Amino acid sequence: MKRYLLILGLIATTALSVFTARADDTNAPAATNAVAAATNAVAAAPTPASTNAPSVEQRLESIEAYFQNGDPTATYKDTNGNWTVNFGLGASIINTNLSNSIGGNVAYPGAGHNAWLLTSTALVLFMTLPGLALFYGGLVRKKNVLSVLAQCFLITGLVTILYVICGYGMIFGGTGAADKEDLIKAIVGNPKICWMFANVTSAPNPNYSYWVSENVYAMFQMMFAIITPALIVGSIAERMKFKAILVFMTLWMFVVYFTQGHMVWGINGLMNGCWNANAAIKGLDFAGGTVVHMTSGWSGLILCIILGKRLGFPKEPMPPHSIVLTYIGASMLWVGWYGFNSGSAVAADVVAANAFTTTTIATAVASFVWPMWEWIVKGKPSVLGFCSGAVAGLVLITPACGYVLPSGAIWIGIAAGTIPWFFCYKVKGWLGMDDALDAWSVHGIGGMTGAIMTGMLARQAANPNLATFLSKTVTDHVFQPQLIEQLKTVGVTLVLVFVGTIFCAYVTKMLVGLRPTEEVEMAGLDLAEHGEEGYHS
Amino acid sequence: MKKIEAIIKPFKLEEVKDALSELGIEGMTVSEVKGFGRQKGHTEIYRGSEYTVDFLPKIKIELVVADNQAETAIGAIVKAAKTGKIGDGKVFVSSVEQAIRIRTDEKGDAAI
Numbered sequence: 001m002k003r004y005l006l007i008l009g010l011i012a013t014t015a016l017s018v019f020t021a022r023a024d025d026t027n028a029p030a031a032t033n034a035v036a037a038a039t040n041a042v043a044a045a046p047t048p049a050s051t052n053a054p055s056v057e058q059r060l061e062s063i064e065a066y067f068q069n070g071d072p073t074a075t076y077k078d079t080n081g082n083w084t085v086n087f088g089l090g091a092s093i094i095n096t097n098l099s100n101s102i103g104g105n106v107a108y109p110g111a112g113h114n115a116w117l118l119t120s121t122a123l124v125l126f127m128t129l130p131g132l133a134l135f136y137g138g139l140v141r142k143k144n145v146l147s148v149l150a151q152c153f154l155i156t157g158l159v160t161i162l163y164v165i166c167g168y169g170m171i172f173g174g175t176g177a178a179d180k181e182d183l184i185k186a187i188v189g190n191p192k193i194c195w196m197f198a199n200v201t202s203a204p205n206p207n208y209s210y211w212v213s214e215n216v217y218a219m220f221q222m223m224f225a226i227i228t229p230a231l232i233v234g235s236i237a238e239r240m241k242f243k244a245i246l247v248f249m250t251l252w253m254f255v256v257y258f259t260q261g262h263m264v265w266g267i268n269g270l271m272n273g274c275w276n277a278n279a280a281i282k283g284l285d286f287a288g289g290t291v292v293h294m295t296s297g298w299s300g301l302i303l304c305i306i307l308g309k310r311l312g313f314p315k316e317p318m319p320p321h322s323i324v325l326t327y328i329g330a331s332m333l334w335v336g337w338y339g340f341n342s343g344s345a346v347a348a349d350v351v352a353a354n355a356f357t358t359t360t361i362a363t364a365v366a367s368f369v370w371p372m373w374e375w376i377v378k379g380k381p382s383v384l385g386f387c388s389g390a391v392a393g394l395v396l397i398t399p400a401c402g403y404v405l406p407s408g409a410i411w412i413g414i415a416a417g418t419i420p421w422f423f424c425y426k427v428k429g430w431l432g433m434d435d436a437l438d439a440w441s442v443h444g445i446g447g448m449t450g451a452i453m454t455g456m457l458a459r460q461a462a463n464p465n466l467a468t469f470l471s472k473t474v475t476d477h478v479f480q481p482q483l484i485e486q487l488k489t490v491g492v493t494l495v496l497v498f499v500g501t502i503f504c505a506y507v508t509k510m511l512v513g514l515r516p517t518e519e520v521e522m523a524g525l526d527l528a529e530h531g532e533e534g535y536h537s
Numbered sequence: 538m539k540k541i542e543a544i545i546k547p548f549k550l551e552e553v554k555d556a557l558s559e560l561g562i563e564g565m566t567v568s569e570v571k572g573f574g575r576q577k578g579h580t581e582i583y584r585g586s587e588y589t590v591d592f593l594p595k596i597k598i599e600l601v602v603a604d605n606q607a608e609t610a611i612g613a614i615v616k617a618a619k620t621g622k623i624g625d626g627k628v629f630v631s632s633v634e635q636a637i638r639i640r641t642d643e644k645g646d647a648a649i
Contacts, residue, residue: 314586317581317588317589317590318586318588319581319583319586319588319590320583374582378582380582382582382583384583384584385584388584424584424585425584425585426585428585429585438584
């Protein structure tokens with residue numbers, strides 16, 4: 001009976017979305033329409049009576065902007081932002097036939113910047129498939145290894161579908177110009193923007209990049225949207241039904257991820273301190289310390305409490321079935337994370353170069369410090385310690401990489417090898433909950449620590465973009481105003497995650513239940529839910 | 538005919554095999570097993586979770602020898618497998634009713 005109701009529900013939702021989509025062909029929100037109309041009006045007639053062809057000087061300036069990751073259209077506009085040339089009269093990097101999701105008249109994408117983002121996108125996908133899959137897969141018992149692999153792949157497909165339908169628009173849609181005063185719009189994205197990926201083309205969207213194709217940027221960000229729910233798997237491994245994961249993740253993406261992503265990275269986001277002049281909270285999160293790690297880690301904590309402990313925990317030994325797989329996964333995560341962190345510069349520029357450097361330093365230091373603590377306190381440095389240290393380093397440097405200097409990265413590395421280690425070794429035991437693969441200790445606590453340390457270690461010298469809106473908060477001191485802004489960001493994130501996850505968990509529990517039967521859990525999820533065994537020998 | 542089952546420490550396998558070869562005993566069956574006697578297990582630590590593992594990896598050797606060879610075979614095994622430390626293992630001896638070589642249908646002592 002429950003199953004039929006669920007299927008009916010799914011059909012109803014799909015039908016509803018199709019209808020809404022149809023309706024929205026004609027009912028685009030007024031704000032977006034107005035701006036789009038304005039831009040189109042400009043595009044249709046660059047200058048009423050201009051006989052100016054782009055001059056060689058202007059074209060050169062336009063190309064120079066490529067190296068500085070600057071605006072290629074700036075040289076063609078007057079102080080009021082009106083075009084002063086007629087592109088039909090001469091070749092130019094600007095193409096009046098190109099338009100993106102916010103309107104027309106953009107440059108062709110820049111080859112180098114686009115190439116780096118294409119590569120980064122592949123690297124971030126590699127982090128999930130198979131990086132995270134193997135990292136987690138090796139940590140669970142043999143009878144559950146396939147369940148982890150299946151959950152990672154399920155999430156990849158599921159999130160892609162949701163993101164393409166309306167997720168991209170919810171996080172990044174809109175122009176910002178008309179929306180800046182609206183508090184609701186600063187918090188929650190609009191699913192009607194870019195519905196079914198409308199108008200997301202190979203032309204850059206200047207809200208996010210002058211030189212990277214909007215579709216490439218969208219795909220890049222989609223990989224972040226994919227890995228975030230996959231991280232939650234770490235907390236609930238070995239004891240959550242596949243069906244429940246499908247339903248929970250669908251709800252969670254809308255309630256938590258798209259919302260948090262919009263607030264922190266959307267051009268009119270509430271907490272987008274770097275790029276939104278009107279941001280109520282001047283938050284800094286370069287590559288996702290709050291959006292990816294805090295949301296997944298703290299959601300994991302809440303979910304594992306609601307779900308309850310694995311049968312037999314903590315008396316029955318449940319050691320990792322293959323540290324070898326975990327090691328391979330951790331190494332893949334490190335390599336892939338260069339795309340995650342350095343790619344978040346959305347350009348192959350000085351910021352990306354700095355992010356690459358800080359990421360390497362923090363990760364390497366953390367992977368050294370964690371096993372050293374083990375050696376001192378427990379007597380033996382473990383391979384799992386090296387792997388966990390590296391991942392913790394990557395997590396903590398994530399929000400900070402584009403904003404701190406290499407010296408700051410060293411401190412972050414030391415903190416990463418220490419604080420998450422302490423939470424794994426002591427705090428988890430004190431709290432007694434079964435965070436199976438330590439998603440909370442590493443990602444939840446790590447992401448939060450990294451976000452706070454970003455507030456202390458962000459420096460103007462690290463990133464020229466900090467000067468635009470944040471010269472008063474990033475003052476190059478450890479206890480600078482930016483620290484307060486980061487604390488506010490962390491606070492808002494925690495509230496959203498707590499409320500959102502509790503809601504999604506209980507709705508899922510009501511619809512399909514959360515745990516498998518005792519029999520299934522004892523036998524292992526692989527056979528019962530996927531009809532397969534990981535190993536046959 | 539006697540069946541000899543010996544549970545030994547894994548790294549002693551080569552030595553025991555060589556000692557039996559010197560006596561002219563070439564055939565045996567070897568399996569990887571887990572077990573414990575008086576030897577305590579060990580502790581493994583994974584990110585703060587400590588597990589006491591009671592079972593230790595061992596090797597079990599099974600061979601069938603003629604009655605007159607049994608004593609020397611047992612002696613060779615015990616000598617080769619001994620380290621003097623706890624966990625060296627045990628040897629069990631039992632009687633075998635029949636043995637057949639599959640290729641030639643030989644029975645009894647001719648089969649081993």
